[in-house]
Amino acid sequence: MTETITPLSSCTRQSTTPMIHYQVAMSQPQTHLLEVRLDLRDFPGSVLDLKFPVWTPGSYLVREYARHLQDFTVVAGDIPLNWRKIAKNHWQVDIQGQSHITVTYRIFANELSVRTNHLDQTHGYFNGAATFFRIVGLEGESIDLTVIPATPEWRVTTALPLVPGSTNTYRAVDFDTLVDSPVEIGTHPVYQFEVLGKPHELAIWGQGNYDVQRLITDIQSIVTTEAEMFGGLPYERYVFLLHLFAQAYGGLEHKDCCSLIYQRFGFRDREKYEKFMQLVAHEFFHLWNVKRIRPQALEVFDYDNENYTPSLWFCEGTTSFYDLLIPLRAGIYDVRTFLNNWSKEITRYLKTPGRNVQPLAESSFDAWVKLYRSDSNSINSQMSYYLKGEMVSLLLDLLIRDRHHNTRSLDDVMVHMWEQFGKDEIGYTPEQLQQVIENVAEVDLSAFFNQYIQGLEELPFNTYLEPFGLRLFADISNEPYTGIRSSNENGREIVKAVEAGSPANQVGVDPNDEILAIDGIKLKAGGLNERLKDYQVGDEITITLFHQDELRNYQLKLGNPTVHKYYIAAIENPTPSQQEKFYHWLDVPIHVLKN
Secondary structure (H helix, E strand, O other): OOOOOOOOOOOOOOOOOEEEEEEOOOHHHHHHEEEEEEEOOOOOOOOEEEEEEOOOOOOOOOHHHHEEEEEEEEOOEEEEEEEEEEEEOOOEEEOOOOOEEEEEEEEEOOOOOOOOEEEEEEEEEEEOOOHHHHHHHOOOOOEEEEEEEEOOOEEEEEOOOOOOOOOOOOEOOOOHHHOOOOEEOOOOEEEEEOOOOOEEEEEEOOOOOHHHHHHHHHHHHHHHHHHHOOOOOEEEEEEEEEEEEOOOOOEOOOOEEEEEEEEOOOOOOOOHHHHHHHHHHHHHHHEEOOEEEEEEHHHHOOOOOOOOOOOOOHHHHHHHHHHHHHHHHHHOOOHHEEEEHHHHHHHHOOOHHHHOOOOOHHEEEEEOOOOHHHOOOOHOOOOHHHHHHHHHHHHHHHHHHOOOOOOOOOHHOOOOOHHHHHHOOOOOOOOHHHHHHHHHHHHHHHHHHHHHOOOOOOOHHHHHHHHEEEEEEEEEOOOOEEEEEEEEOOOOOEEEEEEOOHHHHOOOOOOOOOOEOOOOOOOOOOOOHHOOOOOOOOEEEEEEEEOOOOOEEEEEEEEEEOOEEEEEEEEOOOHHHHHHHHHHHHOHHHHHHHO
């Protein structure tokens, strides 16, 4: 430890109120070790239970954060206290009548993601769930946090408010808020701007080819657009934390901030830039949907165990629906790009065989064991609640718009959910969510929910698109079908997945096989689909590969070509009704799609 900080003795606290003060230092950033100190005064008990979170809200996987904790000690002054570890994330301390207890430990921080910790010579970044103990029984007490940067040049950026009169000491009103407030420390630039009279910050770590003024202008448009939907901004200050490095993508939402990771050179290319703005729109939308409008199962977080809900399709899938729509409304891209993006998403959905195996509600419920633990069979057995939730949200939006001639939409569902559950954060049940959607649509949606959320019936896209003059079309592949999904890895053609029931699956081709030749002729890495264009449906080919280091030959009969991609386009000669509905949906005439 580099410095001892005495817990703040604020006159606003009562002497009998427990005082909790964390300190995080980083004296040797090259070691990737955060040095954490917990000072606790006036603990009302003889046994202190400290539990380390196993997951963080917004990322539904038990991540076992305690595996990075080391060098645990606990003292009262100079007196070591007895402690024992009684579970993987549970430390228990005998207080022995002491009023001031100090716990110290170190956290290994060398995983740069939105949900973990990272410390090196360039910066420090940490999340509360991966850094701090939950003091059992004191979760509702305020917590002070002092951050000691590695060098005087490093600054601290967090959504937590400063304790008046202090330096780098912040106050969380409770443990949930501490967990919900990541911290960035370093020499990163911080850009300040206002939206609707409220201060915002954009902190960027890492070099990149971004135009900061363009970023801020478009972020302001996204914030304004989403605020208009919900009638204002439910915070006093908001912070965007952006990390840039090679080939990265991700985000994690918080009530008053978000963490974003993106590829450092992903801002000049138009499509990549628009994808980043979709990420911003997604994480910002979460400050309403999931951070405040939450399923009842997530209303009180159980940091020790999985928190199950079948409603993640609405939390994430509906948010994904809006991350496509918000940039359109904000003027970041046009209707053609909007529909093209939808075409890509529908293609991803319809080319996932797992949609016929895992229902949407089950996908939500099983996030803890499936979505974040994908394997070579995931395409055959799983369906992302992000992706199918996005599809279902589109159908619901179009259903509501069609029934009410665009005077109502999924926006009204979100506003009702905000008014009924979000403002007071009371949590909703799956039944209440369905009821709100039915009330807005003014129709019984039991069959819809049974078929498309609880069940496995194919989503009838055209049934919902045609009233708006649109139709989903398919482009058929130019090569016969094998069922192999492969990629070029260091000059080798590696099988990444094999579709269930496909010709390749039937003869025994497996993920991780290396394809060497077809009909005795060497296959160039990345050239499988091109080679298949020389064959016809029904042809039998010899595919040579390494399977677990053994050379094998399989006789594979080629199947019918499958769909290469799907795309949404205007139908020929849309009726006046279709033209009107399209216009009032997307605010442009449908003929712009023909130009």
